[in-house]
Amino acid sequence: MANLKELTHREDRLEGGHRLCAGCGASIAVRQVLLGAGVEPVVVGCATGCLEVSTTIYPYSSWKTPFIHNAFENSAATVSGVEAAFKGLKAAGKIPADKKVKFVAFGGDGGTYDIGLQSLSGAMERGHDMVYVCYDNGAYMNTGIQRSSATPKGAWATTSQVGAAQQGKQQRRKDLTQIMAAHNIPYVAQASISHWKDLTAKAEKAFAVEGPAFLNIFAPCPRGWRIPFDTTVEIAKSAVQTGYWPLYEVEDGVWRQTVKVMNRKPVVEFLKPQGRFKHLFAPGNEALLEEIQTDVDVQWDRLQARFSCS
Amino acid sequence: MPTQKTIAATGNTVVAEAMRQCAPDMMAAYPITPQTTIVEEFAGFVAKGRVHTEYITVESEHSAMSACVGASAAGARVMTATSSQGLALMWEELHIASGMRLPIVMANANRALSAPINIHCDHSDIMGARDTGWITLFAETAQEAYDNTIMAIRIAEHPDVLLPTMSCLDGFITTHSIDRVCIMDDESVAGFVGEYTPQNALLDIENPVTHGSFAGLGGPFFEFKKSQRMAIERSRAVINEVGAEFSELSGRPFGMVETWGMEDADVAVVVIGSTAGNVRHVARRMRESGIKAGVVKIRCFRPFPYAELAEALSGVKAVAVMDRAESFGAEGGPLFLEVRSALYDAAERVPVINYIYGLGGSDVRLELIETVLNDLSEIAVGAQAPTGLVYLGSR
Numbered sequence: 001m002a003n004l005k006e007l008t009h010r011e012d013r014l015e016g017g018h019r020l021c022a023g024c025g026a027s028i029a030v031r032q033v034l035l036g037a038g039v040e041p042v043v044v045g046c047a048t049g050c051l052e053v054s055t056t057i058y059p060y061s062s063w064k065t066p067f068i069h070n071a072f073e074n075s076a077a078t079v080s081g082v083e084a085a086f087k088g089l090k091a092a093g094k095i096p097a098d099k100k101v102k103f104v105a106f107g108g109d110g111g112t113y114d115i116g117l118q119s120l121s122g123a124m125e126r127g128h129d130m131v132y133v134c135y136d137n138g139a140y141m142n143t144g145i146q147r148s149s150a151t152p153k154g155a156w157a158t159t160s161q162v163g164a165a166q167q168g169k170q171q172r173r174k175d176l177t178q179i180m181a182a183h184n185i186p187y188v189a190q191a192s193i194s195h196w197k198d199l200t201a202k203a204e205k206a207f208a209v210e211g212p213a214f215l216n217i218f219a220p221c222p223r224g225w226r227i228p229f230d231t232t233v234e235i236a237k238s239a240v241q242t243g244y245w246p247l248y249e250v251e252d253g254v255w256r257q258t259v260k261v262m263n264r265k266p267v268v269e270f271l272k273p274q275g276r277f278k279h280l281f282a283p284g285n286e287a288l289l290e291e292i293q294t295d296v297d298v299q300w301d302r303l304q305a306r307f308s309c310s
Numbered sequence: 311m312p313t314q315k316t317i318a319a320t321g322n323t324v325v326a327e328a329m330r331q332c333a334p335d336m337m338a339a340y341p342i343t344p345q346t347t348i349v350e351e352f353a354g355f356v357a358k359g360r361v362h363t364e365y366i367t368v369e370s371e372h373s374a375m376s377a378c379v380g381a382s383a384a385g386a387r388v389m390t391a392t393s394s395q396g397l398a399l400m401w402e403e404l405h406i407a408s409g410m411r412l413p414i415v416m417a418n419a420n421r422a423l424s425a426p427i428n429i430h431c432d433h434s435d436i437m438g439a440r441d442t443g444w445i446t447l448f449a450e451t452a453q454e455a456y457d458n459t460i461m462a463i464r465i466a467e468h469p470d471v472l473l474p475t476m477s478c479l480d481g482f483i484t485t486h487s488i489d490r491v492c493i494m495d496d497e498s499v500a501g502f503v504g505e506y507t508p509q510n511a512l513l514d515i516e517n518p519v520t521h522g523s524f525a526g527l528g529g530p531f532f533e534f535k536k537s538q539r540m541a542i543e544r545s546r547a548v549i550n551e552v553g554a555e556f557s558e559l560s561g562r563p564f565g566m567v568e569t570w571g572m573e574d575a576d577v578a579v580v581v582i583g584s585t586a587g588n589v590r591h592v593a594r595r596m597r598e599s600g601i602k603a604g605v606v607k608i609r610c611f612r613p614f615p616y617a618e619l620a621e622a623l624s625g626v627k628a629v630a631v632m633d634r635a636e637s638f639g640a641e642g643g644p645l646f647l648e649v650r651s652a653l654y655d656a657a658e659r660v661p662v663i664n665y666i667y668g669l670g671g672s673d674v675r676l677e678l679i680e681t682v683l684n685d686l687s688e689i690a691v692g693a694q695a696p697t698g699l700v701y702l703g704s705r
Contacts, residue, residue: 041515045380053524061520066512068383069522071402074376077368081336081380081388082512088335088364088386089513101515119376122369 001201007035011064013042018062019054023229025219025236026051026135028193030106033133033215034065036203041065042102045079048072050142051135067129073115076123076132079105081179083128102129102207109150110140113176124183124212131206134176138220145224149174152244153277153295154288156223162279167288171297180214181250187213189258190250193220194236198247198258205251218245226275235273241269243300248307255306267296312498313510317491321452321484324491325391325417325477326351328459331499332415332571335386336364338374343429344481345393345419353575373395375403375414382412383521385511392412393481394435401439407474408443408538410521413506414464414474416444420583420634421481422670430671431481433582436611437635437644443538445545447474447613450586452489454609455479457562459496463503464552471545472509475536480584482671494560502559542613549610550600566610567618571597575604577686578623580649581610581632584665587673589632592679601687608645616652623653627690629662630682632702634668642699661695667702678703 002010020027030051034042043066045121046052052069055062070078083103089095105123109117120132139157140146147157153172156162160169177190186209191199199217206213208306220236222229239245240259244267247259268289271277280289319327326348329337339349356365368374374390382388392400397418407414422428423435427505443630445465449455459477462607466475479485494502510519525531553564571591572578579589580687591602593689606616606622623629631650633643642664650662665682668674687697 043384045513045517052522053526056520056523058523058525058529061523063520064518066515066518067520068380068512069524070376070406071378074373074403077373077376077471078380080368080373080386081377081382082339084336084364084366084377084386085381085386085388086339086513088362088381089384090334091364092333092360094335095513101513118369119373125369126366212401 045105047075047107076120080123135219192218324456336381385508391417393419404442428670433635566615572604
């Protein structure tokens with residue numbers, strides 16, 4: 001694995017000057033992932049979303065590497081097509097047989113957990129040599145903070161509002177990382193932009209394996225989470241330390257916790273600083289807070305059991 | 311001249327054969343009746359090692375076209391095939407493929423759209439996609455489906471065009487009937503289609519490009535769309551050039567509009583696809599009883615051959631337009647709207663009657679076509695033309 005000094009010497013393939021918000025977790029995730037790709041060429045695909053609209057405003061582009069955006073739900077299928085073309089052109093002798101190129105598709109949680117799930121599942125099952133990266137900020141941020149199946153229970157969003165009849169999102173979030181692990185692909189990992197070393201190491205592994213790999217990266221959105229833009233990394237770290245977002249990998253079916261959490265903190269430490277959970281701390285919502293803590297505990301214990309089995 | 315051999319085969323078999331001979335670098339495959347045997351036949355070529363194609367079996371038609379977009383942008387020659395609901399599921403991607411100016415070639419087995427579900431022929435699928443920016447060729451026979459598929463590659467990849475192109479054949483009637491087809495030798499087809507030289511390929515790693523940019527408010531979106539219109543207008547000349555070259559090579563005629571008996575026709579039927587043969591047969595019989603009938607077959611629907619059609623219909627006294635698709639709430643079916651528009655500038659206004667026929671594969675018997683020509687011959691000498699569209703053969 002590359003050390004910090006080595007990483008700092010690698011070229012940034014996402015150039016500065018793009019139009020993402022200050023403190024955006026997505027751009028941090030992208031830069032860390034692409035550092036993990038090493039020096040080999042990378043073709044990037046991206047679902048419709050903040051990342052895409054903010055980096056490709058015609059006639060400008062922030063990408064110093066080949067880039068394709070197709071639509072919202074199909075960045076996995078699109079990049080699978082690019083990778084298939086690479087193989088076909090090699091077979092035709094139009095690209096040298098020893099040429100090496102990496103392929104990566106990015107999507108937000110709306111584009112991955114929800115509308116792009118089928119496209120992702122298909123691409124992973126077909127075994128394309130590509131990495132899929134979900135930058136999970138827990139809502140449809142590009143369209144203005146609507147709930148997705150990655151939105152935590154109890155969170156305010158513009159389609160899961162807070163009022164006398166309802167306290168934010170009513171449903172639990174989907175566990176996409178485990179769904180992807182069930183595809184039995186060579187590499188699946190859950191990472192956070194707050195743990196750069198862990199993240200870049202996972203990206204290196206994901207690019208190194210032959211066949212499909214999936215990374216689910218926790219990438220806070222200050223605008224949607226109602227937090228100051230200089231607290232992105234702090235809040236991501238808190239998600240890890242409270243066990244809301246455990247850091248682990250599944251390599252050839254072996255589950256391993258990559259960042260141990262000693263003295264796991266109560267989940268309220270993650271919830272409290274965020275405006276989208278403000279209502280949970282109003283009198284009368286104590287049971288809801290308790291339920292969220294219980295959910296985190298149950299999920300945490302189940303995951304620990306996975307680690308000890310393998 | 312190429313060596314040609316005559317075989318007995320279905321439309322789908324010879325479309326798959328044409329695709330093999332065009333040697334795509336990538337093909338996306340997803341099954342749907344009545345297209346499925348195209349991708350099955352191609353899977354056989356893959357298994358036998360007869361093609362270098364990277365053949366990917368996607369999980370939906372949406373992903374089929376999404377992967378084709380990725381592969382075509384990457385710089386590959388790309389083909390796929392679909393039908394009906396599959397084409398409908400691709401709708402979003404059809405626009406993206408043409409908007410990104412990717413020369414993807416796709417076969418469509420024309421089939422009814424649900425509901426109710428029906429697997430048989432009509433043109434509601436492809437007519438629903440008529441404004442997606444694809445060049446659209448129609449076949450009457452398996453032979454034309456074979457020929458159109460080969461020509462489609464040359465048209466789509468032409469530097470003046472760079473637009474996706476569809477090769478459409480009628481579900482079951484053409485896809486599954488065994489017909490006599492002349493197949494060219496592999497070398498001649500390879501020589502005709504040539505090598506594809508992509509522009510701005512993603513896989514030209516040393517020259518990174520961004521595909522699928524954002525062109526929002528104040529951006530050049532409008533201008534992109536105008537350039538798309540200019541490209542499809544330029545394709546008219548390319549389609550005729552490629553068609554002429556192919557005709558010389560194969561000995562088979564090609565025209566965006568193909569006519570029969572129009573030199574002295576009093577009445578004419580405009581038709582698309584497999585029904586054209588039946589209409590010609592009936593027209594020939596009617597001529598024996600003194601009705602001067604002609605047939606105009608549309609082989610290229612997009613771009614629509616307005617000038618050629620108006621020219622072909624000049625001098626007739628009544629026209630029937632046979633539509634195998636509805637355009638609910640419009641004055642008539644999709645072909646009717648085009649034909650009437652083509653005739654607007656004609657010196658003399660002739661009655662144009664719209665017949666909707668054969669929806670969901672319902673039978674188009676010769677007697678039905680006879681009634682069309684009988685109606686026309688009466689209207690041509692002054693009988694009252696029906697107002698509104700006429701359903702042919704519905705109960």
